[in-house]
Amino acid sequence: MNTQVTLQQTVDALxxxxxxxxxxxxxxxxMAKRFQAIGVxxxxxxxxxxxxxxLATPGLGEFISGVILFEETLGQCADDGTPLPExxxxxxxxxxxxxxxxxxxxxxAPGDEITQGLDGLQQRLEEYKTRGARFAKWRxxxxxxxxxxxxxxxxxxxxxxxxxxxxxxxQGLAPIVEPEVLIDGDHGIERGxxxxxxxxxxxxxxxxxxxxxxxxxxxxxxxxxxxxxxxQQAAPEEVAAQTVAVLRRVVxxxxxxxxFLSGGQTPQEATANLDALNRLSPQPxxxxxxxxxxxxxxxxxxxxxxxxxxxxxxxALYRRAKLNGAARAGQYRSSMETADx
Ligand code: 5MM
Numbered sequence: 447m448n449t450q451v452t453l454q455q456t457v458d459a460l461x462x463x464x465x466x467x468x469x470x471x472x473x474x475x476x477m478a479k480r481f482q483a484i485g486v487x488x489x490x491x492x493x494x495x496x497x498x499x500x501l502a503t504p505g506l507g508e509f510i511s512g513v514i515l516f517e518e519t520l521g522q523c524a525d526d527g528t529p530l531p532e533x534x535x536x537x538x539x540x541x542x543x544x545x546x547x548x549x550x551x552x553x554x555a556p557g558d559e560i561t562q563g564l565d566g567l568q569q570r571l572e573e574y575k576t577r578g579a580r581f582a583k584w585r586x587x588x589x590x591x592x593x594x595x596x597x598x599x600x601x602x603x604x605x606x607x608x609x610x611x612x613x614x615x616x617q618g619l620a621p622i623v624e625p626e627v628l629i630d631g632d633h634g635i636e637r638g639x640x641x642x643x644x645x646x647x648x649x650x651x652x653x654x655x656x657x658x659x660x661x662x663x664x665x666x667x668x669x670x671x672x673x674x675x676x677x678q679q680a681a682p683e684e685v686a687a688q689t690v691a692v693l694r695r696v697v698x699x700x701x702x703x704x705x706f707l708s709g710g711q712t713p714q715e716a717t718a719n720l721d722a723l724n725r726l727s728p729q730p731x732x733x734x735x736x737x738x739x740x741x742x743x744x745x746x747x748x749x750x751x752x753x754x755x756x757x758x759x760x761x762a763l764y765r766r767a768k769l770n771g772a773a774r775a776g777q778y779r780s781s782m783e784t785a786d787x
Contacts, residue, residue, distance in 0.1 A: 453662035461703035465511035466735035471544035486751035503760040507538030509771035531578030542581035558599035585624040608652035624666035631673035660700040682722035699730035708740030716740035721773035
């Protein structure tokens with residue numbers, strides 16, 4: 447099939463109304479942290495067990511349009527031998543893959559980092575496609591402090607994100623472009639907005655330079671919030687207003703969807719904030735989710751590595767997905783948190 451048609455179909459499937467993306471692409475060190483918190487050793491077999499369990503959640507495809515997998519998961523199978531990307535596909539979820547190779551300190555920019563993984567990317571994408579991946583994801587990270595992110599970090603990371611996106615489209619995989627402005631710090635929401643605007647401005651400038659087709663990509667940004675340690679936290683309405691104001695300045699209307707990361711918000715906060723964002727509709731883009739922790743935390747707590755907890759694990763994930771499905775339409779109410787339990 448023509449590459450442009452393939453990319454369009456993938457993007458259309460991912461931004462379906464009432465649905466969002468499950469980020470299950472934690473690298474092994476991150477998964478080790480998540481498992482340590484519930485007293486489980488992070489072996490390849492335990493990661494396979496957990497991920498097969500959550501992907502098999504009955505009805506998950508009602509609210510999840512796509513799932514981002516880690517490279518290791520692409521090659522793993524469920525107990526009955528079904529490859530995990532195929533299991534996702536049978537559930538109605540488009541399988542994707544995280545393709546960056548993590549971050550390292552950026553030379554000559556103290557406190558800043560840069561994401562690596564461009565070398566050999568084209569060949570890796572060929573391989574991921576044969577294993578079922580239809581879209582890709584790459585994450586850049588920006589720290590907010592009095593001296594970061596530097597102009598150098600903003601420009602260098604934007605360049606790398608744009609090169610990644612161009613290579614993906616060339617290979618027929620829809621790129622999710624994820625510039626994460628971290629929530630850590632004690633800065634106020636205005637500083638968060640200022641950094642997000644500068645970062646996104648540079649990212650879209652670089653995407654334009656690299657001739658990335660905006661219609662065939664998704665943006666995965668942080669919401670604009672105060673730092674986690676800021677004494678003045680923001681209500682969902684304020685987060686939504688600040689976030690939309692920044693996005694309207696810098697994200698072209700040609701981008702079909704903005705799929706937020708949760709970035710350390712609690713599951714309830716992430717759902718309430720997404721709901722408030724969708725109450726500000728109509729906007730030029732679909733406003734959706736691509737949550738990792740905000741979808742999986744309750745499921746991990748229910749699982750704790752015990753196969754006897756399988757049904758509770760799936761119920762916890764399904765419930766969070768459903769609540770975020772409601773937030774996609776601005777129809778979430780906090781009372782649903784207890785009503786549905
Ligand atoms: C920011 O992290 C992404 C979204 O997850 P949250 O909703 O929990 O913030 C997530 O997709 C992330 O990129 C992956 O978990 C991979 O992270 P690491 O650090 O393991 O590469």
